Amino acid sequence: xxxxxxxxxxxxxxxxxxxxxxxxxxxxxxxxxxxxxxxxxxxxxxxxxxxxxxxxxxxxxxxxxxxxxxxxxxxxxxxxxxxxxxxxxxxxxxxxxxxxxxxxxxxxxxxxxxxxxxxxxxxxxxxxxxxxxxxxxxxxxxxxxxxxxxxxxxxxxxxx
Amino acid sequence: xxxxxxxxxxxxxxxxxxxxxxxxxxxxxxxxxxxxxxxxxxxxxxxxxxxxxxxxxxxxxxxxxxxxxxxxxxxxxxxxxxxxxxxxxxxxxxxxxxxxxxxxxxxxxxxxxxxxxxxxxxxxxxxxxxxxxxxxxxxxxxxxxxxxxxxxxxxxxxxxxxxxxxxxxxxxxxxxxxxxxxxxxxxxxxxxxxxxxxxxxxxxxxxxxxxxxxxxxxxxxxxxxxxxxxxxxxxxxxxxxxxxxxxxxxxxxxxxxxxxxxxxxxxxxxxxxxxxxxxxxxxxxxxxxxxxxxxxxxxxxxxxxxxxxxxxxxxxxxxxxxxxxxxxxxxxxxxxxxxxxxxxxxxxxxxxxxxxxxxxxxxxxxxxxxxxxxxxxxxxxxxxxxxxxxxxxxxxxxxxxxxxxxxxxxxxxxxxxxxxxxxxxxxxxxxxxxxxxxxxxxxxxxxxxxxxxxxxxxxxxxxxxxxxxxxxxxxxxxxxxxxxxxxxxxxxxxxxxxxxxxxxxxxxxxxxxxxxxxxxxxxxxxxxxxxxxxxxxxxxxxxxxxxxxxxxxxxxxxxxxxxxxxxxxxxxxxxxxxxxxxxxxxxxxxxxxxxxxxxxxxxxxxxxxxxxxxxxxxxxxxxxxxxxxxxxxxxxxxxxxxxxxxxxxxxxxxxxxxxxxxxxxxxxxxxxxxxxxxxxxxxxxxxxxxxxxxxxxxxxxxxxxxxxxxxxxxxxxxxxxxxxxxxxxxxxxxxxxxxxxxxxxxxxxxxxx
Numbered sequence: 005x006x007x008x009x010x011x012x013x014x015x016x017x018x019x020x021x022x023x024x025x026x027x028x029x030x031x032x033x034x035x036x037x038x039x040x041x042x043x044x045x046x047x048x049x050x051x052x053x054x055x056x057x058x059x060x061x062x063x064x065x066x067x068x069x070x071x072x073x074x075x076x077x078x079x080x081x082x083x084x085x086x087x088x089x090x091x092x093x094x095x096x097x098x099x100x101x102x103x104x105x106x107x108x109x110x111x112x113x114x115x116x117x118x119x120x121x122x123x124x125x126x127x128x129x130x131x132x133x134x135x136x137x138x139x140x141x142x143x144x145x146x147x148x149x150x151x152x153x154x155x156x157x158x159x160x161x162x163x164x
Numbered sequence: 165x166x167x168x169x170x171x172x173x174x175x176x177x178x179x180x181x182x183x184x185x186x187x188x189x190x191x192x193x194x195x196x197x198x199x200x201x202x203x204x205x206x207x208x209x210x211x212x213x214x215x216x217x218x219x220x221x222x223x224x225x226x227x228x229x230x231x232x233x234x235x236x237x238x239x240x241x242x243x244x245x246x247x248x249x250x251x252x253x254x255x256x257x258x259x260x261x262x263x264x265x266x267x268x269x270x271x272x273x274x275x276x277x278x279x280x281x282x283x284x285x286x287x288x289x290x291x292x293x294x295x296x297x298x299x300x301x302x303x304x305x306x307x308x309x310x311x312x313x314x315x316x317x318x319x320x321x322x323x324x325x326x327x328x329x330x331x332x333x334x335x336x337x338x339x340x341x342x343x344x345x346x347x348x349x350x351x352x353x354x355x356x357x358x359x360x361x362x363x364x365x366x367x368x369x370x371x372x373x374x375x376x377x378x379x380x381x382x383x384x385x386x387x388x389x390x391x392x393x394x395x396x397x398x399x400x401x402x403x404x405x406x407x408x409x410x411x412x413x414x415x416x417x418x419x420x421x422x423x424x425x426x427x428x429x430x431x432x433x434x435x436x437x438x439x440x441x442x443x444x445x446x447x448x449x450x451x452x453x454x455x456x457x458x459x460x461x462x463x464x465x466x467x468x469x470x471x472x473x474x475x476x477x478x479x480x481x482x483x484x485x486x487x488x489x490x491x492x493x494x495x496x497x498x499x500x501x502x503x504x505x506x507x508x509x510x511x512x513x514x515x516x517x518x519x520x521x522x523x524x525x526x527x528x529x530x531x532x533x534x535x536x537x538x539x540x541x542x543x544x545x546x547x548x549x550x551x552x553x554x555x556x557x558x559x560x561x562x563x564x565x566x567x568x569x570x571x572x573x574x575x576x577x578x579x580x581x582x583x584x585x586x587x588x589x590x591x592x593x594x595x596x597x598x599x600x601x602x603x604x605x606x607x608x609x610x611x612x613x614x615x616x617x618x619x620x621x622x623x624x625x626x627x628x629x630x631x632x633x634x635x636x637x638x639x640x641x642x643x644x645x646x647x648x649x650x651x652x653x654x655x656x657x658x659x660x661x662x663x664x665x666x667x668x669x670x671x672x673x674x675x676x677x678x679x680x681x682x683x684x685x686x687x688x689x690x691x692x693x694x695x696x697x698x699x700x701x702x703x704x705x706x707x708x709x710x711x712x713x714x715x716x717x718x719x720x721x722x723x724x725x726x727x728x729x730x731x732x733x734x735x736x737x738x739x740x741x742x743x744x745x746x747x748x749x750x751x752x753x754x755x756x757x758x759x760x761x762x763x764x765x766x767x768x769x770x771x772x773x774x775x776x777x778x779x780x781x782x783x784x785x786x787x788x789x790x791x792x793x794x795x796x797x798x799x800x801x802x803x804x805x806x807x808x809x810x811x812x813x814x815x816x817x818x819x820x821x822x823x824x825x826x827x828x829x830x831x832x833x834x835x836x837x838x839x840x841x842x843x844x845x846x847x848x849x850x851x852x853x854x855x856x857x858x859x860x861x862x863x864x865x866x867x868x869x870x871x872x873x874x875x876x877x878x879x880x881x882x883x884x885x886x887x888x889x890x891x892x893x894x895x896x897x898x899x900x901x902x903x904x905x906x907x908x909x910x911x912x913x914x915x916x917x
Contacts (some may be wrong), residue, residue, distance in 0.1 A: 006364075006905075033301030034187075039180070040180070040183070040184075040186075040187035041179075041180020041181070042180070043184070043186075043343070043344065043393070044186070044345075045343045045344065045345065045427065045583045045843075046427040046842055047426060047427060047842075048427075048842055048843070048844045049843050050423070050842065050843035051343055051427075051684075051843050053343050053344075058441040080178065080180065081178075081180035082179070082181075084179070084180075085179065086179065087175050087181070090175075090178065090179075092167075094178040096178065097174070097178050097397055098170045098171075098174045098178060099170070100173070100809070101170075101171060101809030101810060101812070101813055103174060103177050103178065103393075104638060104639060104813055104817065105180050105342070105343070105344070105391070105392060105393045105394040105636060106173065106176075106178075106270025106391065106393070106637065107184065107342075107343045107344040107393030107394060107637075107890045108393075109177050109178060111181045111627050113178060132850075132851040132852045132854070133433075133851075133852060135850075135851045136850045136851050136852045137342055137850075138850075139341075139843065139848060139850065140343065140395070140851075141341050141342055141343055141394050141817070141820075141821070141848065142394055142637050142638075142813070142817045143813055143816060143817050143820075144813075144815075144816030144817040144818070144819050144820035144821075144854060144857070145820065145850075145851040145854050146812075146815070146854065146857055147809070147813055147816065147818040148851070149851060149854075155348070159733070
């Protein structure tokens with residue numbers, strides 16, 4: 005299989021590497037960069053556990069060939085906030101008990117971030133739509149929606 | 165009720181640092197893969213691995229004959245050599261340097277099969293001349309799965325009845341759909357024992373499977389539970405098989421082996437909620453008093469089964485619902501088929517039973533011309549009533565209380581009246597309905613509710629808690645930390661809860677039956693209590709009082725009534741440690757023995773019961789057939805709530821899963837083979853399916869659980885599908901089969917035109 009050069013900025017770090025054409029963005033993150041926060045749940049772009057932000061848009065990284073993202077900027081859950089300095093969305097997830105097993109959480113957080121980056125004041129329907137590609141089997145989504153609303157309020161508060 | 169306190173695993177989970185089994189890597193690890201038969205029922209004529217062995221990167225290929233010890237664990241084949249009974253049966257294992265090499269070798273193994281007649285439904289399994297699927301059996305009934313209940317005299321009860329109704333209900337195979345597929349990494353320790361890191365709900369059972377496969381004693385298998393990405397009863401049989409296979413490959417190759425299931429493999433080989441055929445006959449007086457109930461409840465166990473034996477007992481106990489019925493005859497049994505096996509899934513038979521039995525209550529009410537609530541109020545169990553298993557309920561019985569509260573919160577009476585006035589010309593039909601349930605807490609007479617825990621206070625005052633039970637996302641570690649903190653009078657931030665390592669805690673049974681807090685909290689409180697006594701002894705010398713005069717709160721130990729005479733928890737711990745006192749204690753909860761009369765199904769089934777009621781407000785679009793739940797109210801008596809946010813999370817999660825069961829979820833088959841093995845075709849609720857939800861807890865006292873807690877995880881789910889079905893019926897669409905898909909609703913609408 006042919007290898008090609010991939011240059012990718014992930015959470016502010018530059019990756020520059022020869023990779024095989026068939027490699028998915030998710031594999032680069034998990035296997036090459038050991039950023040295992042992004043998860044694989046279905047492999048067909050249905051569950052959203054692998055959601056990352058690529059050039060400002062939430063994408064299923066299991067459905068993106070890594071080379072097609074060449075030159076791109078990727079944000080993963082590891083770049084969202086550190087444990088001593090959580091991003092407002094992460095803090096809101098904690099305060100609203102918006103997680104259980106935690107497997108969908110990274111993807112859910114990234115979908116929420118992409119939404120709030122684009123629309124700081126989303127309606128409940130817009131929140132639900134933005135995370136409708138992220139399956140969660142534990143929480144029934146109620147506290148997740150509450151957390152995203154809460155995070156939106158906090159971010160507005162900070163700006164104001 | 166702690167609500168401000170975060171889950172103790174939350175920071176790791178929101179920062180992506182939590183390590184699930186698939187996130188682990190060891191140097192030199194190989195990839196393990198399974199070749200499945202994709203047959204419903206066949207003999208294996210031959211297996212040719214010659215071409216596969218030559219694929220570069222293949223390290224080992226194993227067949228049933230190559231296994232070091234047994235080819236099966238319990239009734240489940242680790243590898244099949246002669247006979248396959250469903251599509252997921254494994255016939256070969258591969259260990260390879262890469263995923264691609266394993267994949268390519270899989271495709272090059274040639275297996276010849278001789279097809280045998282298949283059994284693909286409950287009806288086919290029960291036919292007189294059906295092929296018998298398991299050697300040594302005379303028919304397809306699952307061994308030990310029959311549980312009867314006999315109370316009073318049903319013939320006499322029906323003779324006294326003025327209205328008799330007979331109904332049959334059906335439910336479907338349902339997938340757990342935890343978002344994390346099964347994963348395991350196996351390596352060897354310096355003493356040649358095995359170490360298994362895995363996404364397992366029950367590490368001690370996984371250990372049993374690995375020991376069977378490897379021919380090792382239990383002491384030489386160490387299973388370490390990684391964070392589990394959801395389980396709901398499901399990471400059990402499939403995890404035992406996966407871990408057993410990886411262990412064999414690890415021993416064979418001398419290298420660490422990692423095995424991950426794809427979503428398709430997970431759906432094909434993991435257990436499903438048992439589909440049931442539920443036949444009920446009920447007799448009542450005109451005033452609503454139920455005089456007799458007879459039920460034949462048959463579940464499809466699939467190719468192999470070690471759960472129906474237990475699950476059907478629970479089904480028998482709850483078969484008549486939360487009602488007082490003098491004459492009862494119940495028979496529950498399971499059958500083998502050549503489809504995927506049934507297993508534990510959140511609710512453990514109750515969601516299926518409650519769907520049928522609460523639908524039946526509504527149908528009986530309609531037949532009697534009574535309101536659904538009025539019929540239930542005539543028959544609800546109350547304190548000092550006797551259940552169908554002959555148990556006199558002495559603690560608070562809150563079936564009626566939760567129902568009235570839920571109906572009030574749902575504005576049921578007004579909405580029901582309003583919806584009955586709907587114009588038949590409107591494009592939607594609305595309906596409101598409910599279901600009430602009770603649930604025996606913990607294992608009850610099914611198995612001993614025994615379990616253990618170890619609490620160790622460190623010399624700096626930080627604390628390690630180890631339970632024999634597992635957290636798989638439900639928040640057990642948070643609940644345990646809160647219980648231990650309360651017992652020791654310290655802040656929960658001091659506490660670290662470790663996941664189960666089978667070499668570090670005693671085998672304390674399975675984390676099932678919603679007993680993680682209910683039973684699992686007890687040994688923890690005992691162990692923490694022992695340490696508190698030690699600390700009080702040490703503190704009493706320095707405070708010049710007797711230990712009985714002391715209390716512990718907010719990280720201080722002080723004289724009761726004289727809080728100024730106090731020592732900090734840290735100070736007392738340091739003194740105790742440097743004086744050689746034991747600061748580690750192990751606790752064990754041993755339940756009282758229970759007697760069960762198997763032939764009559766009589767006995768004290770459970771020490772406590774949770775009560776719940778769910779009200780659903782639905783709308784059916786007559787143009788698309790689409791059913792939408794608009795509002796849902798869920799009210800539960802779960803004794804004392806330990807953490808409100810976590811408890812509410814259980815209820816919300818149960819609602820989503822129950823709505824899936826009611827309206828969307830069904831594993832479908834084409835000639836016995838699963839035809840929807842991924843989330844593009846097996847649909848589960850998304851955020852957009854979730855209605856306006858109200859959840860409320862009613863607290864009650866005198867419960868047998870740890871800190872007064874009763875079971876919640878399964879109670880939160882069990883009545884949801886039944887409530888949605890009753891709401892659809894109120895809208896004019898009574899379905900006796902779940903799920904109620906829009907196709908069938910549309911057919912119903914068109915049929916009326």
